[in-house]
Amino acid sequence: MTTPDDIVAVELARLSADFVARLPEELQAVQDGVSAWLDAPRDPQRFEILSHRVHQLKGSGSTFGCPGISRAARTLEQRLGAYRRGVDAGQPPAAEDVESAVQRLQNEVLRAQSRAPEANE
Amino acid sequence: MGRDTLHRILYVEDDADIRKIVSMSLEMVGDYTVASCGSCAEALQAVDDFDPELLLLDVMMPDVDGPATLRELRKRKSAADAPAVFITAKVQSADMAQYRRLGVFDVIVKPFDAMALPDRIGQIWQQYLSGEYDHAG
Numbered sequence: 001m002t003t004p005d006d007i008v009a010v011e012l013a014r015l016s017a018d019f020v021a022r023l024p025e026e027l028q029a030v031q032d033g034v035s036a037w038l039d040a041p042r043d044p045q046r047f048e049i050l051s052h053r054v055h056q057l058k059g060s061g062s063t064f065g066c067p068g069i070s071r072a073a074r075t076l077e078q079r080l081g082a083y084r085r086g087v088d089a090g091q092p093p094a095a096e097d098v099e100s101a102v103q104r105l106q107n108e109v110l111r112a113q114s115r116a117p118e119a120n121e
Numbered sequence: 122m123g124r125d126t127l128h129r130i131l132y133v134e135d136d137a138d139i140r141k142i143v144s145m146s147l148e149m150v151g152d153y154t155v156a157s158c159g160s161c162a163e164a165l166q167a168v169d170d171f172d173p174e175l176l177l178l179d180v181m182m183p184d185v186d187g188p189a190t191l192r193e194l195r196k197r198k199s200a201a202d203a204p205a206v207f208i209t210a211k212v213q214s215a216d217m218a219q220y221r222r223l224g225v226f227d228v229i230v231k232p233f234d235a236m237a238l239p240d241r242i243g244q245i246w247q248q249y250l251s252g253e254y255d256h257a258g
Binding site: 018 | 136138139141142145146149150181183210231232233235236
């Protein structure tokens with residue numbers, strides 16, 4: 001007999017597969033957002049859009065079975081915050097800190113995709 | 122309906138996938154009735170007819186965030202006294218202090234187990250009924 005728990009578990013699995021399938025698109029949006037913001041780090045709107053996207057990845061990753069995505073997004077969120085505080089103080093830290101966090105996120109996307117079933121199976 | 126059993130949850134979350142799985146879990150596993158809203162505007166539209174017993178809010182949302190949404194909901198008689206629970210990954214001490222000032226009853230930390238959420242909400246409701254107020258922090 002199918003229980004409500006079973007139905008929710010099936011839907012969670014479907015949403016998780018969709019989440020993993022969308023990760024390359026999300027990663028590209030984050031990369032574009034980082035580039036755009038580093039070009040104009042005093043633009044609050046660019047920062048808000050970027051940080052919201054990264055924050056959503058952090059929250060969704062573990063919920064949808066990708067804790068590595070959540071950890072990498074958390075690191076990137078922290079480094080974006082540190083960079084912005086540096087800009088506000090007139091002493092921005094090296095952009096490499098942000099870029100290496102983006103690279104880590106990219107690695108986690110590849111890792112998640114390498115073990116994921118096809119979303120529309 | 123007795124006050125000891127929680128029925129109606131107003132839930133606000135901008136991420137459509139998270140909203141869907143949380144709503145499903147609360148309704149199907151927890152047997153709650155959920156008004157699921159994607160924004161502050163949707164919540165304000167739904168709140169009076171729905172008459173929620175508990176408010177469940179994401180914190181970081183574009184345009185109007187969770188704290189601002191809660192302030193708006195509190196202006197409505199239908200949501201003035203309902204306990205509020207935030208779902209968030211923002212749990213630094215400064216964040217928690219802000220939630221306390223807002224009168225948030227409890228905080229569920231992201232990431233969370235969607236399947237276990239109904240039990241967690243049930244525990245929070247029992248704490249609320251027993252008068253263990255101001256848990257945020």
